[in-house]
Amino acid sequence: MKYLEILLKSIKKDKRGIIGVLIIVIFLLYGILGSIYIMKLNIYDSIYYTIITIATVGYGDIIPITPLQKIFSVTVALSGVGIIAYIFTYIISSVTENLQDIRSGRIMERKLAEMENHYILCGFGRVGVAVYEELMKRNQKVIIIEKNEEKLEDIEDNGNVIALHRNATEDKTLKKLNIDKSLGVIVTTGSDVDNLFIVLTTRELYNDSWIISRASKKENVNRLKHAGANKVISPEASGGTDIYFAAVEPNLVHITEKHGVDYIGKEMEILRKYNCHLENIEYHFHGIKTPVSRTIGVMDESEEDSFIEKINTNKNVRESLETIYSTVNEVHSHWLSGPDKSYLDKAIEELKKEGIVLGVNLSFDEINEFTKQFKE
Structure with a gap:
């Protein structure tokens, strides 16, 4: 019963099924009408003869005699072989496809639930x-x-x-x-x-x-x-x-730090470990509420390595960064993103152990106290 329901649903939504049903109806009409006008049978015997011929059973109780009747019977029998093959092929493929759809649907529901x-x-x-x-x-x-x-x-x-x-x-x-x-x-x-x-x-x-x-x-x-x-x-x-x-x-964290240029590589290494990213860098100047901000965006591992190498090998790049860091007394902030809060917490905890974190989600007044302190 379950497989019959699946088959009926397949026929309704699949053009192949509709075309197949039409072909079967046409051949049945051909067999019945031919049996009436060529085989000279009544309507009941015509239906009987058409079905047993299409099914290639042929009980022999009705025998074609004239050449036309024999040609007609052969065409009905041959069409029957094709129809039966089509029906079985369609049933097997439709039921298989629908069972696969049902299974994949359940797999998808499980993935969504997880x-x-x-x-x-x-x-x-x-x-x-x-x-x-x-x-x-x-x-x-x-x-x-x-x-x-x-x-x-x-x-x-x-x-x-x-x-x-x-x-x-x-x-x-x-x-x-x-x-x-x-x-x-x-x-x-x-x-x-x-x-x-x-x-x-x-x-x-x-x-x-x-x-x-x-x-x-x-x-x-x-x-x-x-x-x-x-x-x-x-x-x-x-x-x-x-x-x-x-x-x-809601899942970004604003972290304020104090460290020099030499520590940038270590910071990136820790964040990479927890799949977290520095979205920007904010340089804080004492008494100025709006920091100087620069977007960093997402860098893959090779880009990060290339940036660190540039700091270590390019004198101009290093001197420019050192000038900025010294101007703000090495006090700066980042917006950090990560897969979720637990990863961010782990990354921040490790940065804290390194002694470079001044605070998380600090207000302007709190950051300003740090810039004042280091300024003095």
Whole structure:
């Protein structure tokens, strides 16, 4: 019964199944009408003769006599062989494909259930791709929801990425994404109406979620905020990088340190160990509230090694850095990102053991006291 249901579902959604049914009906009509007009049988015997001939049983109780009758019987028998072969092939392939779909669906449900400390990216258009690339640079885990299957063709599911061909505006889709265990929901579809609906639904289902939304039109920014988005970014003025940083904001840590140029390599080594990244560097001048900031972005291992080598071998680069560090008395801060809070905590703890950390998430007044102290 279960396999029959699977087969019927396959026929309904598969053009091959519909075409196959039509072919069978046509051949049955051909056999029945031919039996009536060529074999000179009544309607009941025509149905009987057509079926046993197609099934190649041939009990011999009805025998073709004229050449035309024999040719007709041969064509019915041959078509029967082809029809039976088609039916069995289709049944086997359809049931196998559907069982595989069922199994893969269960595997996907299990993967979704096990996902945690991840980001949920709703919409995989131009902006969504830009956000995804930022997430991948930092080895973040992400579930991508996109209703256009073609946009997901080049993405391979792995331990860190799950790509789902679903509609993110549906409650049943959102409920399967472990939003309560996620680091944030990023909404980047090209439709502000869809974005609004996703934000509203997510906020209703999961009140504590960190939600970032794209607004294609500036006039919809406030609407999305009222719907429950923590941050709303308009790509007219910003890009995927800004949306990424808004998404990870609750998971960024601001750390203030004091060390010289010679310690940069050791610092990067510790952060690399825990898959954490220096997103920027802020140089603090005493009494000035806004620090001089420079974006670092994500560097892979080879880029970090190249940068350290440049410091050690290029006299001009080293002298420039030493001048900046000495000007601020070596007091500077970084925004750190990492896979999740536990990794950041481990990295910061090791940096503290090295004795270079002045504090975490310090206020301006606290940082200013340090710059004053070292200035004196």
